[in-house]
Amino acid sequence: MAAKRSIFEEVSEETPQERQPQAVQPGLIDRASSGARGAIRAWLMVLFAMVVAMIVVGGLTRLTDSGLSITEWAPVTGAIPPMTEESWTAEFEKYQQIPEYQLQNVGMTIEEFKTIYWWEWGHRQLGRVIGLVWAVGLGAFLLLGKVPTGWTGRLVLPGALGGVQGAVGWWMVSSGLQGEMLDVASYRLAIHLGLAFVILGLLTWYICLLGRPERDLMQARRAKEGGLFGLSTGLLHLTFLQILLGALVAGIDAGRAFPTWPLMGSSFFPPDPFTIMPVWRNFFEDAGLVQFMHRIVGYLVFALAVFTWIRARRSTHPRTRRAFDWMLVFTFGQVVIGIAAVLTQAQWHVAITHQLTAVLLWALILRARFLSGYPITSSVREGL
Structure with a gap:
């Protein structure tokens, strides 16, 4: 007569020594991506x-x-x-x-x-x-x-x-x-x-x-900081407009037109800004007006960057806060270099530094925006 078996006894014919733990299989998300x-x-x-x-x-x-x-x-x-x-x-x-x-x-x-x-x-x-x-x-x-x-x-x-x-x-x-x-x-x-x-x-x-792994991105998306992401998106668009205006300045050498700051010559607004006909051409071809637009949008970019940085201080994610810190540092530096470019009448070494800083600032805004959309918690080791 067979001996009674405990309800807790293994039913497999293999002995515990013969059984090997199965390797953990990656999830469908990891395999698919x-x-x-x-x-x-x-x-x-x-x-x-x-x-x-x-x-x-x-x-x-x-x-x-x-x-x-x-x-x-x-x-x-x-x-x-x-x-x-x-x-x-x-x-x-x-x-x-x-x-x-x-x-x-x-x-x-x-x-x-x-x-x-x-x-x-x-x-x-x-x-x-x-x-x-x-x-x-x-x-x-x-x-x-x-x-x-x-x-x-x-x-x-x-x-x-x-x-x-x-x-x-x-x-x-x-x-x-x-x-x-x-x-x-x-x-x-x-x-x-x-x-x-x-x-x-x-x-x-x-x-x-x-x-970062795909599974990490899917989890991080749930913690998206919507308000901060929206602000950084607005900052990105405004910065892009400023880049286009910078190209207009370079295209007509408008950076050498008024080598004074904060005023343009002796006034805030450039003199005779609408002398070219038809009027719309002045926004592309009048050196004083083009430089004025570039200055004003530059001030707006800086103001929005400061506002976005203040909002970012409330983020619970240290990596996100640091990303916006660097964004603000380079925004301030770009403003200073821009003023130097005006005062030196866009000497080539200052002008090219201004352009290179714009490239770095563009990348830093994008990275900060990314981290507000896919924040990294303190337990995540993967970096950017």
């Missing part, structure tokens, strides 16, 4: 750095009046610069046909032309390299099946916008090759720079998202 998140994030960081370099080189190209030195758009063959004296002479002759040379640079030597040519060629070449790094990286991740679920379209978008950016760049350059234009159209320059910041913003947001 698996991929080379770390490697893709590193690749996006490289692209981020290259886009920042592109913006800086573009600014230096503008400050050295080099942007119109290449008068043709040849995305493929243009990658090869002139290699002989005959080809240099041919390029110089093309440049001599445009208004910038005829009205401003008559008498320029071919050696002087080579200097501005190399600036513009370097700017375009860097754009080609960025496109290549994007295409090769994305292609490799797709072939290896390492793109996380739902990320293919996201990773295609920066490259697609980069292609549009190349076309916009030529559209901008072409505006200075005819009529009596000595520079590119300022509104086209603003669109060109604005699109660069859109691409930079996408890369920043993706880098933030890929810095």
